[in-house]
Amino acid sequence: MTSNEILDMLYGTLRTTGIYNFQWNIVIMWGVGCLFIYLAIAKKYEPLLLLPIGFGIFIVNFPLVPLMGYSRDHAQLLQIFYHYGLEWEVIPCIIFLGLGAMTDFGPLIANPKTLLIGAGAQLGVFITFTGTVLVGFTLKEAASVSIIGGADGPTTIYLTQHLAPQLLGPNALAAYSYMAMVPLIQPPIIRLMTNIKERKIRMHQLRSVSRQEKILFPMVTVGIIALLVPSVIPLMGMFMLGNLMRESGVVERLTESAQGSLMNIMTIFLGISVGATMHADNFLSWKPLFIFSLGLVDFAVCTIGGIMTVKIMNLFLKNKINPIIGAAGVSAVPMAARVSQTVGMQYDKTNYLLMHAVGPNLAGVIGSAAAAGMFIAMFD
């Protein structure tokens, strides 16, 4: 073997390494990925999602890694997860199946007028849409960005994949990051929008809800949503199937699987697929950074919308609703309900708002799905 051949061989080997193909912008993405892993582990911010997302961002931002492309006419590992899980919109729907299986809709059924709070809390979604269009996003991109304020991860992913898949990574990351920061974002807004007298309003105890009502609820809900907003039935249908399984009490094995192992498996695939879409070439532009800053405004306005809705309702109600629970209309379940409880107890230690806040919290899930359905109908 001649020296030239040896050098050629060494050079050829070097060219197949990541070091040879190194780009400086991927270092920024390493930092982004590690930041989310740190937030998940050290600060425990939505660790179930931010950990795999952060790792997905980190691992996909190395040169020549065969993860998000095609080789020899077949998709690579993360491309398969992304294609079958997210492009086909399967994962968000199965996650909603698990969520439905772990949700007790009793507080919502006992006080169905809190559904209107869930609707009011979508205010930020529609206001943010306007702002996003002003800045230069297309209408479809604006719709996918503004749904972040609904604080519902699967709905955000579902709508974004439908309308603007190029924004999937930043939208999902913004949605889950702000959901984790609900205890930081909401209390100052609640204090700003309410006075001390309103914060001390005591609500009547919720009536008991029979098992038959809980079984009928998913059927009624899915029927109405299917007739009015059919485009979100894949999400809401699975949500209600999960709930029906739970409330029927006759398929405990299926309910356990749906809320346990199935949900966990889907969460792993979801996190790593979302993270894998965030390569430096796609992520490092003004749009993702703008999405992050706008997401905060979106969240805040949604919180304000929920509180204002309660205040308007109180003008017509004899038994007033504590406006603090309006903030729970943002569908970060159950974090937003817990925040309402915490803030309420700061002003009256014996005022237990948690069960009252769960109603609008769950209504927010339905409200944000309805808002997503409205946007899909706008473009279909």
Next chain:
Amino acid sequence: MKNLMILLLAFYFCLPLSVGAEDFLGAPVAPQGKEIIKTDSRLEIKTDMSHDEAVSFYKKALKNLKDIKFREWKEVTYIEDDGNRDWHSITVSKVDKEGTTITIVKDNWTWIIGTLVLRYIGVFVVLMVLFLGLLISGRIISAIVKKMETKKEEN
């Protein structure tokens, strides 16, 4: 020198072609049209083309563009831009007795705000219907459950 002259002449003759077919706010304007109304935000023309010919023209002219939607309504074909182009819609009439009326409208905030308000109200409508559904079904089920419990107690 000779080559330069040929190049300049070629550029001079090609310039109208390179500028492209007539357009209004970036939207292609169907050829052989007679202007009826033209303002900064609206262009209405009447053309001798049939409705199908006009729609084919626009399908061809817009085929490489993203976020364009063709909708078939009863009296018009409505071509909508969902991107961020200057024009919002092109309407191709179906009901004209002679020729076809084509209207190009500028993107405007009235449409955006209007559709957003309607959709926000739509969310309320959906949840209001659900509220009424739960209220009615809740009362019916509660009454039935109460009756059954009363019967059980009597027995």
